[in-house]
Amino acid sequence: MLVPLTMADFLDRAESAAAGRVALVDEPDQPSRPVPTTTYGELLRRVRAWQAGLDALGVGVGERVAVVSPNSARLLELLYAIPASGRVCVPVNYRLTAEEIAYILRQCDASVVFVDPDVEAALGSVEGPKRFVLGEQTETQVMRYDVAPRPWSRPDENAVATLNYTSGTSARPKGVALTHRNIWLNAMTFGVHGRIWERDVYLHTLPTFHCNGWGVPFLLAGLGAKQVMQRRIDGAQILNRVQEHGVTLAFGAPAVWDAVLRAARSWQGEVPGRGSVRIVCAGAPVSDRLVCQVEHELGWEFHQVYGLTETTMLTFNRRPPGAPGSGGLTRAGAPALGVRLRTGERGEVLARSNMVLDGYWQDPGADAAALAGGWFRTGDVGEFDDEGHLVLFDRLKDVIVTGGESVASVEVEDCLLGHPAVAEAAVIGVPDERWGETVKAVVVPSEGAAGAAAAEAELIAHCKRHLARYKAPTSVDFVDALPRTSNGKVRKSRLREPYWIGQDRRIN
Structure with a gap:
């Protein structure tokens, strides 16, 4: 039936x-x-x-x-x-x-x-x-x-x-x-x-x-x-x-x-x-x-x-x-x-x-x-992985290519989230004359986190300690909140846009 x-x-x-x-x-x-x-x-x-x-x-x-x-x-x-x-x-x-x-x-x-x-x-x-x-x-x-x-x-x-x-x-x-x-x-x-x-x-x-x-x-x-x-x-x-x-x-x-x-x-x-x-x-x-x-x-x-x-x-x-x-x-x-x-x-x-x-x-x-x-x-x-579980690394469009090396933004975000000064993080690629693209982090600091200048240096050093050096951000922006879609995904296109104005493509 x-x-x-x-x-x-x-x-x-x-x-x-x-x-x-x-x-x-x-x-x-x-x-x-x-x-x-x-x-x-x-x-x-x-x-x-x-x-x-x-x-x-x-x-x-x-x-x-x-x-x-x-x-x-x-x-x-x-x-x-x-x-x-x-x-x-x-x-x-x-x-x-x-x-x-x-x-x-x-x-x-x-x-x-x-x-x-x-x-x-x-x-x-x-x-x-x-x-x-x-x-x-x-x-x-x-x-x-x-x-x-x-x-x-x-x-x-x-x-x-x-x-x-x-x-x-x-x-x-x-x-x-x-x-x-x-x-x-x-x-x-x-x-x-x-x-x-x-x-x-x-x-x-x-x-x-x-x-x-x-x-x-x-x-x-x-x-x-x-x-x-x-x-x-x-x-x-x-x-x-x-x-x-x-x-x-x-x-x-x-x-x-x-x-x-x-x-x-x-x-x-x-x-x-x-x-x-x-x-x-x-x-x-x-x-x-x-x-x-x-x-x-x-x-x-x-x-x-x-x-x-x-x-x-x-x-x-x-x-x-x-x-x-x-x-x-x-x-x-x-x-x-x-x-x-x-x-x-x-x-x-x-x-x-x-x-x-x-x-x-x-x-x-x-x-x-x-x-x-x-x-x-x-x-x-x-x-x-060995247990048959899916492990996600990135979206194809979110992969950052810097100096010919691919960087998964999620990997860098996970590293940043492991630092007590970071409440939320998004990682994007921005144009760079030397490397084509370079890694930028946009961070919502935790309550009571240190000043921005000191925190930027510390976060970059933290990533270099835990990741290959080329994966570490070269700069960090601090914001009150990350722009998100209604179901909670970070709108990385909005974060990228100011840095790519005037570029024909969104990769470099």
Whole structure:
């Protein structure tokens, strides 16, 4: 028997097996009235009201519906409602400029867009599809409780469920088309590796518009697990919600957990969640120090995962029993169930699985480049260690060639992160008349670090002590914060740009 795998499967089970359980606690501090804490029965009632409202607006199967919002209950409701009715959900990064958002809405040909009140103010008079402001307007003008929604007459697991746009660090963002089958299998695979179950309480520290790379919100609904919204990253708020709601599971980039660690150092009493919280980290390099601090200062269990918007999860890394130190958790990890990985030319990591994207939205040229030979080209450079774990070294475009020698920026960053004066670090190549390119470090200093001039000399000397001398930075810039994409990756293109103005190429 072949039954299509669709997003509706998770909602159907929530309604039949978990209707009376607490489903969702909304973010209390937001410009629109929060959705009252709901059970899964009430959540499904609201999901159907959204679907009936889309019917009334004339939005058909396969049409794109965009949502531009920070984490909120209404965003999650739409993430459930839109694909489960055969439409395509386009969750857009609300931090983008009005011009970038307008481009995405045009590129995907959205029929309607729902926006957070704060986003509405930023968009102003940008032209595009009809838009509604999440909150009072959508409650009164869109959601329909008086009629049942039309069923999806021909469910298709190979239909596009969501379009997730890449961060566009070097070019226009591309729409990653993930099918119901992609997301269904990713959700279940993540559940197996993450040991997720119905008694978990999940805190949405990860931007929900990126959730399809993790798949977990769908699985949580199918299990009937409690979900708690977090609109913005604030270490003290996160600790408060762990304490108040008994949070056991959260995902995020290293910067999220660094914020929690800073807040924990001034926390009054025992840090909440000790021995009961699991975190899954991805999106940026992880240092030994961060792993050890999370496990010892917070008492939280640390997992590492690697993947891309296009591939969803590729690897999962959990501490082996009895492993000392960071237990190898700074590695990307072993391939996830059903994932095949190998390295190609110049060590590029190639991936193949049922969770890899269907294609880029209306961009066959990008498909051909990324999926040549039936393997997805990640653009990341790595190798496999003796235990079969993937160890990443760099992105191909981030390799610095100085004096004819290649320098992996991640290697230098890891070395810098081992110095107590460094909180965060990014390493880039900048033009140099003698060497072609030279290594520059951009550093966020730790609290109480020494003056910049002394620190620069010390950091360069530190790298020379631990790395080949040509890999050491020749200069260090100190900044208050590194520019990052919404999922925590450092925007190295932005760091490089001032140094490459006037150059025809970004290599020298």
